[in-house]
Amino acid sequence: MIGRTLRAGLALVLAGAGALVGSTPAGAAGTAGYCPDAAGVTVVVDFNELGGGTVVRCAPGDQATGLAALKSAGFQVTGTLRWGEGFICRIDGRPTAATEKCVDTPPASAYWSYWYAANGGSWTYSDKGVLNRKPPAGSFEGWSFSLNRSADNAPRPGAAPTRPAAPAPTSAAPPPAPTRPPASGNGPAPTSAAGGGTGTSAAPGGAAGPAAPGAAPDPAAPGGATGTASPAGPGTPPAEPAPGDAGAAPDGGTPPDGDPSAVTDVAARRPGGGPPLGTLVGILLLVALAAGGLVAARRRRAAAPDD
The missing domain is CATH 1.20.5 (Single alpha-helices involved in coiled-coils or other helix-helix interfaces)
Known part of the structure; x- marks a missing residue:
């Protein structure tokens, strides 16, 4: 008895709103899942015996009516020939046309029950029609197909009207420690004692290259002896020639026989x-x-x- 009275009252309300059905805006395209925040309305559709499970979608932004929220969430809606979309007969093609012709108000034994809830609350059966209710921002709209049940025990939507908590922000990872660039395969080129060049080392200050045959070495050149210098590292002072280098005898000694370079070297080292x-x-x-x-x-x- 209560169910019939409720349905009769809904029919009277929907009759006056039937002319507005054609002008209901479709709204923005919905997204799958719960609305991430209170800026939209989450719509839950439970197909129950019709098959298809429970579908949750989000109608973004402000929604003027329950019908607008249902459409904006992305569900396909079919009304009745008598009442238009003021009375929902099919959602996403269920029940099929073979089962329900959608000419007049569906019977109380097989219809879409309409529910609402605040975020974190519980489902409440709506006593208003789909065109007479404005869902608050952040709230939930529910539709559950009721088969062979009265309005007093119509099944609630199968998903809880609770928006999942936003994930906690993760702390930013510390920046990686700076790394040195890989060393190139070419090391510093060895330098001579005078700071550059290859081959015969040059005396500090200028002249380079071996003396011409038969010519006496320049007595002003430091070191006196000629020859090839070993490579020295950067900043290493040139080594003094050890006694006996380049065939020269110590001062006051006798040079080896037959060695003209020794005579030249001794001449270059005359004291005074x-x-x-x-x-x-x-x-x-x-x-x-x-x-x-x-x-x-x-x-x-x-x-x-x-x-």
């Missing part, structure tokens, strides 16, 4: 800083020649007869 021996010999020869020429001239002059 004077000119080399070759230069002295040349000067002496020039003086001797000049003296000889002078003596010969005097003799010719003395031997000449007097005029």
Whole structure:
């Protein structure tokens, strides 16, 4: 008796709203699952004996009516020929046309029951029609197919009207420690004692390359000895030549026989800083020649007869 009275009251309300069915906006496209926040309305449809399980979708944004929320969530709705969409006959094609013609109000033994709930609350059977209820933002709308049951024991939607809690923000991972770039395969090139170049090392200050055959080394060049220097690391001072290097004998010693370089080296190491021996010999020869020429001239002059 209560169920019939309720259905009769709904029919009277829906009769006045039937003319508004065609102008109900479809709304924005819905998304699967619960609404993530209170900015939309979550719609739950439980197909029960019709098959299809329980479907939860979100109608984003503000919803003017229960019908708008159902459509905005993405469900296909079919009303009756008499009442239009003011009385829901099918949702997503269930029940089929073979079972329900949707000409007039469906029987109380097989119809879609309409429910609502606040977030975290419990389902409440709606005493208003789908066009006469405005769902609050963040609330739940429910539809559950009732088969062979009265309005007093119609099944509630199978999903709890509770929006899942938003996941807790995760702390940002610390930035990775800076890593050194991989070392390249080319190391620093070995340098000579003078700071660069390859082959024969140059004395600090300039002249490089071996002396010409027969020429005496420059006595002003530090080190005196010639030869190939070993590569030295950066910043390493040139090593002093050890006694006996390059065939030179220690000061005051006798050079090895047949080694002309030793004679040259000894000449270059004469104490006192004077000119080399070759230069002295040349000067002496020039003086001797000049003296000889002078003596010969005097003799010719003395031997000449007097005029």
